[in-house]
């Protein structure tokens with residue numbers, strides 16, 4: 057029975073291949089005169105900013121380009137970007153890139169409008185008025201940040217991620233142009249695509265799920281399952297690129313509009329990213345099968361529906377059978393997350409760290425730190441299976457949870473940026 061739910065969406069969304077070349081008429085509605093483009097080095101190197109700049113200059117002045125967003129957006133980068141925006145006299149922020157430039161731009165607007173320290177606005181609904189207008193142009197299909205009311209910023213000093221949530225953080229306009237994703241390399245296509253999949257899965261099984269977020273999440277899971285491999289292996293094909301871009305946007309709407317927080321996979325991915333700067337999508341890819349196993353105890357019927365949305369063949373078994381034992385949900389997790397037998401065996405590749413490895417590399421400290429941050433991270437609060445209940449779960453599930461943490465730590469130490477997500481989309 058549904059007692060209450062909330063669902064809200066902010067940005068206007070436009071989709072069209074080649075749209076960035078002709079965004080002038082859309083900008084006129086925002087009433088801005090001087091735009092600051094926020095991006096990262098990779099986007100600048102790929103030459104994507106020239107196109108955006110030319111498109112903007114058909115109707116507005118481009119006051120400057122801040123292409124210094126780090127791979128994990130940081131408090132220092134946000135402060136530098138906000139200072140630069142003030143110097144330029146910018147009254148519109150145009151973020152071009154993946155989650156980091158878009159989140160950096162979102163947080164810069166807090167400092168531009170409210171001033172003070174960024175930390176003062178960490179948390180839920182601490183903003184009370186509209187911020188500097190913003191357009192988001194994603195160049196990855198993963199974060200959905202172009203339509204979410206969230207920004208996640210790394211505090212380099214505390215080595216943890218800060219989460220900001222307010223409807224005012226959402227951009228005013230999201231431009232989905234699949235041509236902007238064509239140059240994304242396969243590893244990043246895979247890693248960011250898995251991030252979108254995890255957004256959809258966690259919003260579907262989380263305690264904030266409602267009928268609207270459910271319909272969005274299942275649609276996203278269907279589209280990602282059908283297009284992630286193609287987008288990864290033939291990045292020049294505009295069709296799967298476009299499908300992934302739309303799916304990632306829909307998955308972003310599912311979790312943001314439905315109340316925000318995600319679940320155990322994101323809680324740990326945030327904690328691990330804060331501690332080790334592991335790529336967010338890669339951390340999610342490694343953690344996903346463990347998170348599914350961990351949560352399947354609590355909501356097996358939801359995982360059976362996810363399996364069906366992924367196109368898992370129930371093999372002639374009745375729906376009740378599939379739901380009853382939850383086997384198919386685990387199959388679905390393996391199908392995208394890769395079977396252990398397929399994992400590379402070469403030295404330094406994704407192999408299980410031994411206790412000796414862990415001790416040699418950093419003792420117990422990183423694992424304790426990640427576990428502590430992960431257990432208290434905001435996303436944990438809506439995970440269907442609470443970490444506080446872990447001692448009462450079957451021992452296998454507990455072991456999986458901690459094994460997953462070890463595995464991501466290991467990846468960070470040996471410096472494997474995207475291989476796990478690569479495996480995740482292997483046929």
Ligand SMILES: [Zn+2]
Nearest residue numbers: 199251255336
């Ligand atoms: Zn994510």
